[in-house]
Amino acid sequence: MASKKVLGLTAATAALVLGLTACGNGGGEDGGGDGGGEEFTYGILYPQSGNLAFLGPPQITAAEYAISEINDAGGILGTEVPDIVEGDEAGDNAQANQAANNLVADEVNAVIxxxxxxxxxxxxxxxxxxxxxxxxxxxxxxxxxxxxxNGYYFRTAPSDSLSAVVMARKIVEAGHQSVGLVARGDDYGAGYAENLQTELEALGAEVVANETYDPEATTFDSVVGGITNEEPDAVALIAFEEGAQVIAQMLEGGIEGEQLFITDGLNDPELGATVNESDPDAINGVTGVAPSADNPEFSEGLSEFNPELEVTQFAPQVYDCVTSIALAAEAAGSVEAADYVAELPNVTRPEGTECTTFAECRDLLADGEEINYQGVSGNIDFDDNGDPTAATFEIFAFGDDGHEILAYEEHSLND
Known part of the structure; x- marks a missing residue:
């Protein structure tokens, strides 16, 4: 399809004439101006319940942390950002969409x-x-x-098309040439598995089995049997929390921990206890790949902001969503999405002056400079689809000392 992210003047103007379905706090009467003292309100749609609830705390904490730093610097367009409006996606399509409708009704200016x-x-x-x-x-x-x-969706996490490339390289680098794939039967699992198989075969490995499963299933005997019967020397599991049961059944079926490679949906320090409460070390040797950030300063600041936070996965990327949106609003001089959406790619493009904080970047914008916001998760550089073109990945593993990060690696779509 055509480039989605550069809105034409006609489309933006039409959106304003229609008044927008959600015009932001204050009714949008000053859209296109200097913000008129209007508040910029963020909504957030995140898992407060459901099988990804362990990702909820880092999502809300990172968003609140970013907003606190924006407010410490004077707010967006000189106005303090109010408390974030929350919605529970809950791992359920209907409930998530109802929460989304509620955020729209609340006239938020952006949704994280x-x-x-x-x-x-x-x-x-x-x-x-x-x-x-x-x-x-x-x-x-x-x-x-x-x-x-309509050009309004962005993400700061890398596409699985890049994650799968990193995973395939890790598998082959470990000496494996015969690989079995097990994936959730949804868009996430299917897309990741397709890209992983393509890259594995490009690297000379053979995919001897490619199994999918119903995430709502209570047993995975047929899937595990389909893998073990082919006797692969490595197995890649693309799963969320339910994957713990798949791992348990694969270990019972004779697959060793050293043969298992997992994705970000299972990047949980407590995975061993979830798989086998009486023997958490049963997963020793399991290796994983997850989008991450090699940023100790951010990690320390986040920990100070919320000392009780245990899981930090995707927190840097969420922080970058909040901050890049704030900078786009500053660049446009407006809290209205129809005004600032076209600035989102611009504030991350390499042609601008590099800056790393909201305050620093805002001041450059005020001086009339173009900026290249360097996120806490790394370089973002939104492409025309709203995707980041580069990302940092952590290679993690489970061993005698539990969950540990083996290395951070930067990869881009141009590698």
């Missing part, structure tokens, strides 16, 4: 989330169809690159 790619698939039409910018820090489904979002 959803966390899960499937929940974004269920809600983006509601949100972007209302001409509200939506930015997810954790959506990775490759299918989201080409959605009909």
């Amino acid at each position: 989330g959803a966390a899960a790619s499937g929940m974004t698939q269920a809600t983006y039409d509601t949100i972007t169809g209302a001409n509200i910018v939506q930015c997810s820090g954790s959506n990775t489904s490759a299918a989201l690159s080409d959605i009909d979002d």
Whole structure:
């Protein structure tokens, strides 16, 4: 499809004439001006319940942390950002869409989330169809690159088309040439598995089995049997929390921990206890790949902001969604999405002056400079689909010391 992210003047003007379905706090009467002292209100759609609830705390914490730093610097367009409006995606399409409708009714100026790619698939039409910018820090489904979002959907997490390349390289680098794939039977699982198989075969490995499963299933005997019967020397599991049961059954079926490679949906320090409460070390040797950030300063600041936070996965990317949107509003001089959406790619483009904080970048904009916001998750550089073109990945593993990060690696689509 044609480039989605550069809105034409006609489209933007038409959106304003129609008054927008969601015009932001204050009714949007000053749209296109200096903000008129209007508040910029963020909504967030994240898993407060459901099988990805463990990702909820880092999502809301990162968003609140970003807003606190924006407010410490004087707010957006000189006005303090109010408390974020929350909605629960809950791992359920209907409930997620109802939460999205509530955020639209609350006339938020931007929505952070959803966390899960499937929940974004269920809600983006509601949100972007209302001409509200939506930015997810954790959506990775490759299918989201080409959605009909009217140019209003962005993400700071890399597409699975890039994650799968990194995973395939890790498998082959470990010496494996015969690989079995097991994936959730949804857009996330199917897209990741397709890209992973393509890259594995390009690297000379053979995919001897490619199994999918119903995430709502209570047993995975047929899937595990389909893998073990082919006797692969490595197995890649593309799953969320339910994958713990798949791992348990594969270990019982004779697959060793050293043969298992997992994705970000299972990047949980407590995975061993979830798989086998009486023997958490049963997963020792399991290796994983997840989008991440090599930024100790951010990690320390986030920990100080919320000392009780245990899981930080995708927190940097969520922080970058909030901050890049704030900078786009500053660049446009407006809280209205129809005004600032075209600035989102611009504030991250390499042609601008590099800057790393909201305050620094805002001041450069005030001086008339173009900026290149360098996110806490790394370089973003939104492309015409609203995707980041580069990302940092963590290679993690489980061993005698539990969950540990082996390395951080930067990869781009041009590698």
